[in-house]
Amino acid sequence: MNNKLLINYLSVIIAALFFACSEPVKEENKNNVPPSPLSLHVGDEKYVAIDTMESVITWTGSMAISSESHTGYVYISKGELMIENGQLVGGAAEINMNSIEYGDKRNTNTPIKHLKSPDYFDVEKFPTSTIAITRVDSVNGNNIKITGNLTIKGVTNSVTFPAYMKVQDEFIMANGRLTIDRTDWGIRYRSGKFYDDFADQIVSDSIEFQIKILAKK
Numbered sequence: 001m002n003n004k005l006l007i008n009y010l011s012v013i014i015a016a017l018f019f020a021c022s023e024p025v026k027e028e029n030k031n032n033v034p035p036s037p038l039s040l041h042v043g044d045e046k047y048v049a050i051d052t053m054e055s056v057i058t059w060t061g062s063m064a065i066s067s068e069s070h071t072g073y074v075y076i077s078k079g080e081l082m083i084e085n086g087q088l089v090g091g092a093a094e095i096n097m098n099s100i101e102y103g104d105k106r107n108t109n110t111p112i113k114h115l116k117s118p119d120y121f122d123v124e125k126f127p128t129s130t131i132a133i134t135r136v137d138s139v140n141g142n143n144i145k146i147t148g149n150l151t152i153k154g155v156t157n158s159v160t161f162p163a164y165m166k167v168q169d170e171f172i173m174a175n176g177r178l179t180i181d182r183t184d185w186g187i188r189y190r191s192g193k194f195y196d197d198f199a200d201q202i203v204s205d206s207i208e209f210q211i212k213i214l215a216k217k
Contacts (some may be wrong), residue, residue: 048172050079050093054214057095058103064192064202072102072112077128081174081215086167088144088174092132093213097123119189126153134158142166146176152185163211172215179208 055076062069079093100115100123116123135147139162147160163176183205188194190203 046082046084047080047091048083048215048217050076050081051214051216052076052078055079056212058210058212059100060208060210062204062206064204070102071104072100074101075099076213081172081213082133083167083172087138088133088136088146088165088172090133090136092130095129095131097121097127097129120187122153129153131159150178150180150185153187155185157184170217172213172217174211174213174215176211177208178211179206181205182207 052075057074057076058071059074060069060071075096077094077096077099080091081088082090097116100112100121102112115121118125121129129150129152131148131150133146133148137145137147139145142164144163144165145160146163147158149156150159157180159178159180161176161178163174165172165174182188183191183193190201191205192202193205
């Protein structure tokens with residue numbers, strides 16, 4: 001899941017080969033999502049396509065007051081980075097929300113269908129999430145700070161997060177870590193902000209994304 005950056009852009013962009021605590025990327029990403037207006041700038045040397053087979057977003061969610069947590073993956077269906085003079089200056093990525101899965105595939109009790117339901121990401125209605133980079137600030141060395149518009153469930157908010165990026169030969173490798181408050185995107189299921197009668201069943205509002213990206217010139 002190649003056309004022009006017009007859709008509200010998610011996900012979460014920037015990550016790389018050397019990202020700590022990464023799992024092997026699947027041989028085949030789950031890109032079975034309807035075509036969208038997001039497309040690559042074919043022939044424009046400033047734009048570099050994200051390698052969707054080697055890039056992955058690792059997510060972690062947890063209960064609010066217990067140690068129970070879940071970790072899994074979701075995959076980029078298409079995306080590109082804009083590079084000028086060896087520096088990241090822009091870009092966008094589209095995330096296939098149908099590809100969301102748990103890391104522990106042996107646990108048949110993990111309710112992946114619930115994550116895809118209207119309680120959480122409502123994947124049938126919102127099959128993609130997107131992120132569009134609006135600003136990149138240099139911190140030091142290969143460390144940068146990325147600001148972008150993140151769209152989940154049709155809701156767009158600005159996010160800022162740290163990332164590490166390296167341009168080497170024909171490859172652009174990057175990693176970043178973004179933590180969001182899910183309620184800012186209308187995901188309120190068992191949130192302590194809106195429900196106070198679930199006791200130990202309250203789900204944390206924080207979702208962490210560890211983003212690992214490889215792009216090839």
